[in-house]
Amino acid sequence: MDLYKAASGMCRLANVDINDVVNFRFRRGAGQQEVYLELHAGSKKMRSYIDAQGNITEVDVRELHEKPSSSKLIDVANQLAKEGASMDAFRLGLDKS
Structure with a gap:
């Protein structure tokens, strides 16, 4: 596994x-996810899980808020802003009616 x-x-x-x-x-990750890797650069936080074969199985990119203890998903926030949808509607793939 090459972390670089x-x-x-x-x-x-x-x-x-x-x-x-x-x-x-x-x-160390949990279950099938062998390694959890987190990087911070500027206002972004990147997280991923890597399996035993060295494949990245999950990636999450977040933009940090002014408050360092919280962050938001960039793509989800942008999508919600465009559609004016609620988080529950977004998760279910529904439009706000």
Whole structure:
């Protein structure tokens, strides 16, 4: 498993240069997810799970709020803003009526 390659891939997905990463952490995952990797660069937080074969199985890119203890999903927030939908409607794939 090459954590540098995984981190590089995560940065590409988030449109962040790997040299801008200021903080990272990794730990053992749960179940089939062998490693949890988290990177912080600028206002973005990237998280992923990597399986035993070194494949990234989940990726989550978040933009940090002014309050450092909370963050939001960029794509979900943008989608909700465009549609004016509620979070429950978004999760169910429904339009707000």
